[in-house]
Amino acid sequence: MTTAIIIIAVVVVAAIAAFFLLRGRPAGGRSLRGRFGPEYDRAVARHGGDTAAAEQELGDRVKRHGHLDVRPLTEEARARYAARWASAQEVFVESPERALTEADALLADLTRERGFPGGEDFEDRTDALSVHHAAHxxxxxxxxxxxxxxxxxxxxxxxxxxGRGLFDDLLAGAPSGREHGNRHLVKGRGTS
Incomplete structure (x- = not known):
């Protein structure tokens, strides 16, 4: 009887200790890998395989940008951006460079209107986007x-x-990881 009580007490103490140890750990590892997907691997590679440094960076991103006030788009704004993207795709046939310039500017404008960091700091904007739209x-x-x-x-x-994947997510207000099918461009130069 005493042995059974001691075994039960040890199991309970071990369970409580494990609970507090796991609860006190910063979000990392699997949860960051799941949240960031390919962005997690990109961060690990940028840190030369140092997962702890990569997880620190990604955790810092979540702290800085996880609670952004992401704003919805009006229907008018949604239509305006959709028309701009369609125009960029059409321009691609004649001038791929001009199409990319327009797509880059369009994504910058759209991210700012949705509430992501604006300004000239491309890295800060993509860091914030990675927290909310890591897949794209x-x-x-x-x-x-x-x-x-x-x-x-x-x-x-x-x-x-x-780039269309991020555009679609931002336009629709979709969460990260939403899958997209056809991106409306066919192989070669042109649109479908």
């Missing part, structure tokens, strides 16, 4: 980089397609 923020980075880099027409087309 890299598309914005690709649009921005392709606009400022020496890339092929195919790479520009792919960047525009990936």
């Amino acid at each position: 923020v890299d598309g914005y980075r690709r649009v921005h980089a392709a606009r400022h880099g020496n890339v092929s027409t195919e790479e520009m087309r792919e960047a525009l397609i990936e």
Whole structure:
């Protein structure tokens, strides 16, 4: 009888200790990997494989940008942005560079209107977007980089397609991770 009570007491104490140890840990590991998806892997790679440093960075992003007052769009604004994106896609056939310039500016304008950081600090804006739209923020980075880099027409087309994922999420107010099908661009130069 005494042995059974001691075993039960040890199990209860171990369970309570485990509960408090796990509860006191900062959000990281699986929860950050689940929240950030490919952005988690990007941060780990940027920190040379140091997951603790990457998790610290991502945790800091959540603290800085997790409670943004993300504003909804009016129907008029939604229609205006949709028309601008359609125009950028149409321009792609004649001038991929001009299409990327418009897409980059459009994404910057849309993010500001939705309540994300504005200004000239692209990294701060993409950090904030990564907290709320981690699945698609890299598309914005690709649009921005392709606009400022020496890339092929195919790479520009792919960047525009990936940027469309973030555009769709921001336009619809969708949460991160929403899957999108066709991005309305067909292989090669042109729109569908």
